[in-house]
């Protein structure tokens with residue numbers, strides 16, 4: 001099932017997985033552990049295959065691939081293997097007095113056959129991280145990697161079936177026609193990561209079958225910096241988070257808000273931090289990635305006109321290279337401030353102070369993340385209480401996603417549902433209510449059943 005699927009074959013593939021699921025193949029804890037261990041083995045044994053694919057698709061440095069894709073997945077798997085017994089255990093809950101004697105519990109059961117649709121920017125991690133949850137929860141799954149990261153897509157399709165049970169996991173490669181054909185099938189959950197336009201297409205298709213969806217989308221994640229923090233230290237963290245994967249990270253800092261005074265001092269600090277992390281000849285530095293394709297490159301180069309370049313600004317179409325760039329004097333109405341940037345260009349947007357910054361963020365779509373650099377407790381409290389975003393970090397952009405028990409997901413236009421750690425297991429489980437009451441003693445006749453004599457309304 002690892003080859004590019006013809007569209008008619010898709011119905012057959014999904015039917016095969018449904019049969020495997022109906023046979024009970026995926027339910028035992030031992031089977032789930034075997035799959036997770038298989039995934040882990042694949043990542044370790046074939047790590048260099050994946051590194052080569054990620055380098056071909058995105059110019060991703062091998063160490064970055066290890067940290068942000070392969071190593072991240074191995075850590076998620078280890079966490080799942082360590083916790084699986086606890087996650088699977090039924091949870092006893094109390095029963096009201098009038099029902100006693102009785103016992104109640106919540107049982108996590110697998111949903112069935114699920115569909116995972118992944119994007120190109122972390123093409124391995126975002127295809128397999130949801131799969132960890134799906135398999136831990138005892139589901140069969142179709143994985144549809146992004147056609148815009150073709151080397152990674154074909155490597156997943158080639159290797160995954162060698163390491164996990166083919167009766168329960170299939171990879172379908174392809175683009176819009178294949179995904180459209182998949183979406184016509186009935187799944188028990190659809191887990192989509194990508195842009196909001198396609199997110200709507202997925203939600204429409206899912207509605208036809210009343211299939212629940214998780215939508216991991218994007219948006220413009222703001223950074224706010226005030227004058228209480230050491231600016232070079234803040235700049236270093238912003239630069240790392242922004243230019244990781246050449247800015248093609250869903251939770252990358254999109255733009256920076258600050259007062260004129262803070263931005264005046266932050267701009268050279270950002271420039272110094274870029275130099276510290278990537279040196280002066282970034283184009284020759286193997287630690288820095290490339291833009292995924294020509295269309296994205298052209299879109300991003302267009303943004304370079306939207307402000308005054310204070311760092312970087314050079315690009316090379318032949319290599320799809322764009323220098324880590326900082327723009328100042330950017331108007332909130334400019335194109336670079338309208339769309340999610342999703343590339344290595346960082347606009348600095350001037351605001352008059354904290355109230356204006358909060359108003360700026362609240363006046364736009366709820367972002368996937370917000371990043372605040374301040375030492376002031378009252379400022380932190382106001383960001384926490386007065387803004388809404390998928391996540392909020394103080395001093396640590398992007399790093400929230402390395403904490404397994406923090407929910408990872410958006411809110412409003414940045415997505416619905418969240419995963420990682422135990423939540424990944426819950427996303428792909430149904431929490432079934434199970435109540436058992438012995439027939440004797442028959443207390444119900446004396447309490448809730450007719451005839452409704454006096455006192456029966458006093459439960």
Ligand code: NAD
Pocket residue numbers: 117118119120121122126144145146147148174175176179180193194195196198201215216217218219249250251340342368409410415
């Ligand atoms: P993409 O173009 O690879 O698309 C994502 C998936 O949707 C692919 O598998 C693709 O085949 C499929 N697809 C594309 N068009 C389709 C259509 N018309 N019908 C059905 N399926 C279709 O990736 P992208 O959307 O460019 O990804 C970038 C976006 O994803 C950004 O907005 C980014 O912020 C967001 N993102 C979010 C997260 C997250 O975890 N929240 C992670 C990464 C990326």
